[in-house]
Amino acid sequence: MQFDSFSEFLNMGGYGFFVWLSFGITAAAMVAIVIESRLAQKRLVREILAEQARKDRIRGVKSPSSNREQQL
Amino acid sequence: MWKWLHPYAKTERAYVLCNTLLPWFVVTAVLSLSIGTLWGLVFAPADYQQGDSFRIIYIHVPSALLSMSTYVAMAVAAAVGMIWQWRTAYMAMIAIAPVGAVMTFIALVTGAAWGKPMWGTWWVWDARLTSELILLFLYLGVMALYSAFDDKRQGGKAAGVMAIVGVVNIPIIHYSVEWWNTLHQGATITKFDKPSIAPEMLWPLLINLLGFAAFVGAVSLVRMRNEIIRREIHRPWVVLIAKQASK
Secondary structure: OOOOOHHHHHHHHHOHHHHHHHHHHHHHHHHHHHHHHHHHHHHHHHHHHHHHHHHHHHHHHHHHHOOHHHHO | OOHHHHHHHHHHHHHHHHHHHHHHHHHHHHHHHHHHHHHHHHHOOOEOOOEHHHHHHHHHHHHHHHHHHHHHHHHHHHHHHHHHOOHHHHHHHHHHHHHHHHHHHHHHHHHHHHHHHHHOOOOOOOHHHHHHHHHHHHHHHHHHHHHHOOOHHHHHHHHHHHHHHHHHHHHHHHHHHHHOOOOOOOOOOOOOOOOOOOHHHHHHHHHHHHHHHHHHHHHHHHHHHHHHHHHOOOOHHHHHHHHHHHO
């Protein structure tokens, strides 16, 4: 342990601002890209399900009457 | 029964491979990053010249190293796609690009925050800093070029050419501190000599290096899966995966 107290740890021998700025932005950037990647995944799944539901709807309209020629 | 799978085997197999690898990368990244960062911030001794400001090394050096090796990985993926006409490789290329861009961004920002107390300036237009900034623009260029095409096959090829040409910047970054007079200090670990750093400072650095590498790998895998889904969105197996994921 290099620091005697927590406030000394935060102070970083007078370089606190620069050290915590670096670690802060690094953590923020890494968390941001993880969240973005996970959100993209969720968005894609939602998109696929919506498209699938649309297809099922169309199929549901078509199949009971069974042929389109009658409707036309 | 499984015959319908055969034509899609490549991307689906890649997807399964991503799934298998991902937990290992995540565990390695979380463990190494927490151990390395804690060790570096709290237990490593302060530098005799730079005091505690040197602790920025534990994110600056790994991210800078990874920004370059990630670029090489991306360019290799682009070359594989170009030579073997393998579109899964282009997907890997475009999955890797944003992760590398983040690493480059981190290297630049932490470098600036370290340069201010040590050199007295956030930024100088010297060889190392400028070539690293160009690396960021190369990443952004690859991403922009890819997204500029509606036909992703064309986009992959165009971005791939840019990624491969940009490799010329990598040795320039690495040797910039030797070729030109620069404020930036020379290599500490990546040289054919004993590392010029004390072991109790080196260990957390190596652990964080592993952690950053695993982080890049993990995020790239997640993005690779996304890219496969995006490109194969109408395939039955992708629809199946989406249905399973929503449960």
